[in-house]
Structures are given as C-alpha cells and as structure tokens.
Amino acid sequence: PSGKMHLGHKLVVDQLIWYQTHGAKIYLCVADLESHITRDLSFKEAREFANDEYLTNYQALGLDLEECHVYFQSQSDAVQKLAYTLGKKVNFSELRAIYGFKNENNVSQIFYPMIDVADILRPQLKDFEGPTPTVVPVGVDQDPHLRLARDVADRFSKEYGFNPPSSTYSRLISGLTGDKMSSSEPKSAIFLTDSFEEVRNKVNNAVTGGRNTIEEQKEKGGMPDECTIYSMYVYHFLRDDEELLKLREACESGEIVCGECKQKAFKLLKEFLSEHKKKREKIGEITEEILSR
Numbered sequence: 001p002s003g004k005m006h007l008g009h010k011l012v013v014d015q016l017i018w019y020q021t022h023g024a025k026i027y028l029c030v031a032d033l034e035s036h037i038t039r040d041l042s043f044k045e046a047r048e049f050a051n052d053e054y055l056t057n058y059q060a061l062g063l064d065l066e067e068c069h070v071y072f073q074s075q076s077d078a079v080q081k082l083a084y085t086l087g088k089k090v091n092f093s094e095l096r097a098i099y100g101f102k103n104e105n106n107v108s109q110i111f112y113p114m115i116d117v118a119d120i121l122r123p124q125l126k127d128f129e130g131p132t133p134t135v136v137p138v139g140v141d142q143d144p145h146l147r148l149a150r151d152v153a154d155r156f157s158k159e160y161g162f163n164p165p166s167s168t169y170s171r172l173i174s175g176l177t178g179d180k181m182s183s184s185e186p187k188s189a190i191f192l193t194d195s196f197e198e199v200r201n202k203v204n205n206a207v208t209g210g211r212n213t214i215e216e217q218k219e220k221g222g223m224p225d226e227c228t229i230y231s232m233y234v235y236h237f238l239r240d241d242e243e244l245l246k247l248r249e250a251c252e253s254g255e256i257v258c259g260e261c262k263q264k265a266f267k268l269l270k271e272f273l274s275e276h277k278k279k280r281e282k283i284g285e286i287t288e289e290i291l292s293r
C-alpha cells in the first residue's frame, strides 16, 4: 500500500483483468511488510488501507477477487521462509549494486528485496501452483526486482524447479502537471475517489499540447503527443482506434481546441467515476471476507 489509487494504477488492474478473463490465476500480494519498513505503517493500518483503497477499487474496476489468491506478506509463512532460504544465494555486494544500499540502511531494508523475490516466486511453490510460467505486470522502475528474481529462480532451479518469471512493463505516463504521475503529488493524478470538483480543477489545469492562443491553435493545430489529456483518452477512454485517430486529426488540424477537448474529457471522467463509486458502494464488505479466508 503506497498512497491513494489513481488512474495510472488502473492500467495494471486493466491488465490483470485481461489475464483473468483469459484463464490466468491471479496472485495479489499486499506488501504490508514493505509499507511497515519504508513508511512506518502498522500492519493494521496497512490492512485497512489496502482493503479500502486498493482491493475495493480493484474489485470495482472488474477484477474478480473471489477468483484471486490475495495475501498479506506479514501473514504469509511461505513468503517469509522462502525469502530467508533464497537469501542464502544472494550476497550483500549484489544487493548494494542493484539498490545502492549504504551503511545507513537498516537490516530490514537490506533484507526486503528477498521478500519481493519470494513474492514473485511463491506461486511456483508446490503448495500453490508448482513450477509454472508466470507473468508479473510492473512499471518499468520495478525492472531491477524482476531481474534479481529471475537470477535467483535460476540459482534455485534444482531445489524448486522454478521457471524464470517473465514480466510486462507499463509505460510511464506523464502526470497532469507534466511531471511524473504520483500519489504524493495530488495535482498530478486523478484519484479514483476524487470529487467531481477536484477532477474538474485538475483537468482545467492539466498541461496540454495546446498553443498560446486559440487563434494560433486553430491555425497550427495542437500537439497531442505532448498532451496529458490526450494520454488520458488513449489509455482510458477511447478504446476504438478510429475514434482515437479522429480526435488526433481534429487536434492536429486545429478543428478542436483545448477548452472543448478538456470538457469532453471531464464528462467522460465524471461518468466513469460516478459509475465506479456506485460499484464501490455495492461491493462494500465482500473484500473483507476475501481477506479473512
């Protein structure tokens, strides 16, 4: 659990839903050991936060949690034991080279990457799926963890028969402010629990590929590839390529200008968020049942 869930996070959930509808078994790990170490969150706080902010949203977005294997790191003996065992073949200089650990880092932080690796390999333990191909959808910044996990899987292939985990990487999408989209920068992202007023303000202030004046934009056209609103259409709202192409052409030709385009985006966001809110309210307690299984 790290910060409120925003539209950028939704991309990973969309991917999980795609895998699930194609028959994959989904393992969801709540990284409460990590939030305990890095953000000093108690396990109780992490549980409440993960439940309310993430799992409820996942379910409202369409992931069938009843069919997922959801677990908390702090409550998984399998992960903790595996991490300890895997650590036998990883030394400090390797971790320092990957993560840049310094003398000031505490031992929990230094050990944590092994928990991460254990999370990735856990589904392949014989108590779960056994050795099997796995895919881990992550942001590009998570690549070092995946590389370490693949190396470690190889080092323990005799003992556990691990398949090296594969991974997919989501593109980093710019935040509405033009910088990185981040939960710690509220103006950079649309959160799934934002009020309409907050969304309207964020959309109105979003960085676009528009020109300095309406006249100039009508004459020269906009620059969709530099526009955070256009990204929103691409990744969340226009699934039909033809519609997307029409918008792109309208932008580049100056047929549509940013004010109108933002209004349309706000309307789509409003529809999506009010629908999402209704779904969240409906599912309420089911998530808690799933967690206590």
Ligand code: SF4
Residues within 6 Å of the ligand: 208, 209, 210, 222, 223, 224, 227, 228, 229, 230, 251, 252, 256, 257, 258, 259, 261, 262
């Ligand atoms: S018209 Fe739309 S897509 Fe084009 S730059 Fe403006 S907001 Fe972006």
